[in-house]
Amino acid sequence: MPLITARQLEKTYLAGDIKVKAIQGVNFTIEPASFVSFVGPSGSGKSTLLNMIGCLDPPSSGDLQVAGQDTTRLNRKQAALFRGEHIGFVFQDFNLIPVLTVFENVEYPLQMVLNWPKEKRQNRVRELLKAVGVGDQGDKYPNQISGGQKQRVAVARALVTNARLVLADEPTANLDRKTANRIIGLMKEMRDEFGTTFIFSTHDPKVVGNAETIFTLEDGKLL
Amino acid sequence: MFNIFKLATRNLQRYRRRTLLTSMLITLGVVAVLLFISVSGSFKAMMIGQITDSMLGHIQVHRKGYLASIDSLPLDRNLKGKQVAIVKEILDNNEAVEAYSMRIKLGAMFSNFTETTNIRLNAVNPAQEMQTVPMLADRIIKGKKKGLLEKGEILVPELIAKGMKVKIGDTIVLVATNKDGSVNGQPFIVRGILEGISGPGGRDGFIHLHDARTLLRIEDKEISEIAIRLKNMDLLDKTFAGIKGQLGPIKNKMGKPVFEVHTWQKLTPFFNIARMIDLMTFFIKIMLVAIVLVSIMNVMIMAVYERINEIGTIAAIGTVPNKILSLFVVEGFLLGVFGTFIGVVTSLAAIAWMNAAQINFDFGRQKGLLLSPTIGAGDIITVAVIVIAIAVLASLQPAWKAARMDPITALRHV
Numbered sequence: 275m276p277l278i279t280a281r282q283l284e285k286t287y288l289a290g291d292i293k294v295k296a297i298q299g300v301n302f303t304i305e306p307a308s309f310v311s312f313v314g315p316s317g318s319g320k321s322t323l324l325n326m327i328g329c330l331d332p333p334s335s336g337d338l339q340v341a342g343q344d345t346t347r348l349n350r351k352q353a354a355l356f357r358g359e360h361i362g363f364v365f366q367d368f369n370l371i372p373v374l375t376v377f378e379n380v381e382y383p384l385q386m387v388l389n390w391p392k393e394k395r396q397n398r399v400r401e402l403l404k405a406v407g408v409g410d411q412g413d414k415y416p417n418q419i420s421g422g423q424k425q426r427v428a429v430a431r432a433l434v435t436n437a438r439l440v441l442a443d444e445p446t447a448n449l450d451r452k453t454a455n456r457i458i459g460l461m462k463e464m465r466d467e468f469g470t471t472f473i474f475s476t477h478d479p480k481v482v483g484n485a486e487t488i489f490t491l492e493d494g495k496l497l
Numbered sequence: 498m499f500n501i502f503k504l505a506t507r508n509l510q511r512y513r514r515r516t517l518l519t520s521m522l523i524t525l526g527v528v529a530v531l532l533f534i535s536v537s538g539s540f541k542a543m544m545i546g547q548i549t550d551s552m553l554g555h556i557q558v559h560r561k562g563y564l565a566s567i568d569s570l571p572l573d574r575n576l577k578g579k580q581v582a583i584v585k586e587i588l589d590n591n592e593a594v595e596a597y598s599m600r601i602k603l604g605a606m607f608s609n610f611t612e613t614t615n616i617r618l619n620a621v622n623p624a625q626e627m628q629t630v631p632m633l634a635d636r637i638i639k640g641k642k643k644g645l646l647e648k649g650e651i652l653v654p655e656l657i658a659k660g661m662k663v664k665i666g667d668t669i670v671l672v673a674t675n676k677d678g679s680v681n682g683q684p685f686i687v688r689g690i691l692e693g694i695s696g697p698g699g700r701d702g703f704i705h706l707h708d709a710r711t712l713l714r715i716e717d718k719e720i721s722e723i724a725i726r727l728k729n730m731d732l733l734d735k736t737f738a739g740i741k742g743q744l745g746p747i748k749n750k751m752g753k754p755v756f757e758v759h760t761w762q763k764l765t766p767f768f769n770i771a772r773m774i775d776l777m778t779f780f781i782k783i784m785l786v787a788i789v790l791v792s793i794m795n796v797m798i799m800a801v802y803e804r805i806n807e808i809g810t811i812a813a814i815g816t817v818p819n820k821i822l823s824l825f826v827v828e829g830f831l832l833g834v835f836g837t838f839i840g841v842v843t844s845l846a847a848i849a850w851m852n853a854a855q856i857n858f859d860f861g862r863q864k865g866l867l868l869s870p871t872i873g874a875g876d877i878i879t880v881a882v883i884v885i886a887i888a889v890l891a892s893l894q895p896a897w898k899a900a901r902m903d904p905i906t907a908l909r910h911v
Binding site for chain 1: 812
């Protein structure tokens with residue numbers, strides 16, 4: 275059974291009085307434990323599509339099933355709970371919470387979203403930090419570690435809840451080539467280790483090469 | 498909930514200077530209000546104590562209509578002997594009453610044999626009067642305090658003593674007209690000089706009740722007023738209602754009420770000053786509310802604005818809107834608690850210092866009054882609850898805005 279199924283997915287924005295069709299009649303399926311990339315130039319609709327898959331933005335029309343759930347029918351709170359349980363996010367700017375340590379950043383979804391008991395969540399955080407290679411950085415604050423390390427922490431945070439799906443919007447855009455490749459490599463390793471589906475968007479052709487499935491978008495349509 | 502408090506505390510520490518400045522503003526407001534309440538409360542309590550304990554007593558009973566014409570000290574509106582006996586019986590059986598004093602109030606001419614002036618007098622039974630208004634003796638600035646006065650003696654108010662140049666031991670003559678219109682005179686020895694204080698009766702002289710009866714040729718045991726002292730001032734309203742309830746239904750032959758009963762509040766204009774102080778306290782509390790509201794709201798609006806991207810992140814990773822709202826409300830709450838705590842500690846220290854420093858002040862003609870501010874736990878709790886509640890209230894709008902924020906828009910915010 276596919277993890278994600280999209281049928282005739284459309285997203286229309288209003289830019290002033292003008293309707294902008296960001297996504298037009300998109301159909302696709304993504305299997306569990308896939309390593310998928312949405313590629314395309316800026317403005318092609320990659321981020322919009324990722325936002326719809328991540329229940330951050332409802333489609334204007336069409337069907338979208340994620341992990342067996344029709345996500346088009348979720349209200350704001352249900353969408354938040356669904357994201358917390360099933361979806362992890364990795365952001366271009368890392369988006370770690372500056373007042374929390376590395377350990378606490380990874381612990382945040384377990385503590386504030388899923389309410390795991392202390393011992394269980396701390397064991398899980400230690401496991402994940404070790405898995406992404408920052409096991410010794412737990413006590414540091416985000417401003418005390420490098421960009422690559424921050425993105426590793428972000429990957430750990432995305433995976434810590436046993437999410438079935440991790441969405442990464444331009445995860446390597448703020449990293450140098452070498453670090454970018456390491457992060458993509460890490461994500462692939464995590465997919466292999468935890469069976470998590472990774473979907474990332476990029477317009478960097480060298481990063482795209484790492485993907486196992488590639489969807490190319492142009493003007494809101496899948497090619 | 499503990500996690501929300503932990504995160505809120507971290508967020509407040511993020512901009513320490515701003516947090517401290519906001520807390521200081523709240524602290525200043527709390528200190529201003531608590532000090533005002535304690536100082537004005539101390540002044541109020543002192544003045545009320547002085548008025549009730551040296552002049553009025555806590556409750557007074559008169560014949561109906563006496564108070565309306567008290568300026569002319571009418572002798573034809575005195576309580577008759579039988580009426581006095583009714584009041585005495587009621588007061589003797591009332592456990593809340595500590596003491597009461599029968600008074601005849603009269604106006605007279607005061608002569609030192611070379612000059613004459615008007616004088617208002619209270620004729621009292623010294624033992625009763627000293628039990629009812631125990632601070633009266635303290636107002637005797639010259640002469641013997643013990644026993645207050647004997648028959649044939651007079652306590653002369655300070656202003657008349659100065660104006661008429663009379664000294665302790667001098668003989669003076671009081672000339673008074675009784676209710677039938679006949680005039681009578683009687684000599685008195687000046688027993689003491691009485692300090693004048695603010696309020697009605699504060700510049701009256703005192704003579705013995707027996708002397709007033711001979712001067713006015715009163716045969717019946719009639720009385721102008723009965724001043725009552727209570728064992729506990731806190732029971733004023735209850736006791737007043739009880740006495741009024743017993744005396745109120747008593748009617749004369751024409752079916753009209755015989756007695757009127759008043760608390761000290763009705764008898765002195767100082768009560769209006771006391772109410773004015775309460776009103777000022779209320780407005781100062783409103784200013785405190787405004788300070789807290791504006792400062793917390795400002796800080797929280799800034800906090801939300803600066804953390805839009807972060808709000809988007811925590812919303813994206815599954816934090817439900819109510820939790821985001823709680824996070825910001827708790828920040829406001831903590832700011833309020835911190836500012837209030839420091840404010841209360843500072844105020845208590847300042848009050849302790851003022852008491853230790855023995856600060857004196859003048860009020861009208863009264864010199865060297867000692868400032869002894871106190872603050873009750875009730876006032877502290879009230880102010881603390883107001884401040885913290887307003888801090889939470891002020892955080893609600895920015896917190897609600899944060900909770901309702903669209904995660905995508907927030908994540909795009911730079």
